[in-house]
Amino acid sequence: MSRFPTVKHLAAWSGVAPGNRESAGKNKPEKSRKGNKYLKAVLVQAAHSLHRKKNCHLREQYQRIKARRGSKKAAVAVAHIILRIVFYLLTRKEMYQELGANYVSEKTKNSQIQRYVKELAKLGLVIPNALVDQQLANSV
Structure with missing residues (x-):
């Protein structure tokens, strides 16, 4: 190579x-x-x-x-x-790790959650980090 x-x-x-x-x-x-x-x-x-x-x-x-x-x-x-x-x-010199069929959809979902939290913060609505972390953990 x-x-x-x-x-x-x-x-x-x-x-x-x-x-x-x-x-x-x-x-x-x-x-x-x-x-x-x-x-x-x-x-x-x-x-x-x-x-x-x-x-x-x-x-x-x-x-x-x-x-x-x-x-x-x-x-x-x-x-x-x-x-x-x-x-x-x-x-x-690594081994191949299969990502799984739902890798892209989960990655997209997580990025959407983070983007919406930022949008809500701009509008003045503050969401606790614990709630966001729990939602991200549930999506994985």
Whole structure:
């Protein structure tokens, strides 16, 4: 992995980096670049196979992107995520920790709670920290 200074270099080399084209200040969709076709094929195949896995963070990512963009673009996006995970696991010499299917929804819920508490404080309503901490603990 020392050949690639950052994960972005590896993603560009493998061909799963998202395409980028800007015109008149607007980001336009673009094909991903050509890269290592064997690595890209394996990563996309692994991403496609995730729709059968239960209680998996990557499956939920695939389903969310698939609903908006379609299955093939979702597969390339999840292949990019898989490659990033592999890069960081190899460079940091760590084991993979599955986040679970509801990781993103819980993270979103916690951030919404904190944002609403700040908004209520701006309006003059003070919520005790113990109540906020209890709600955040219940959501996890």
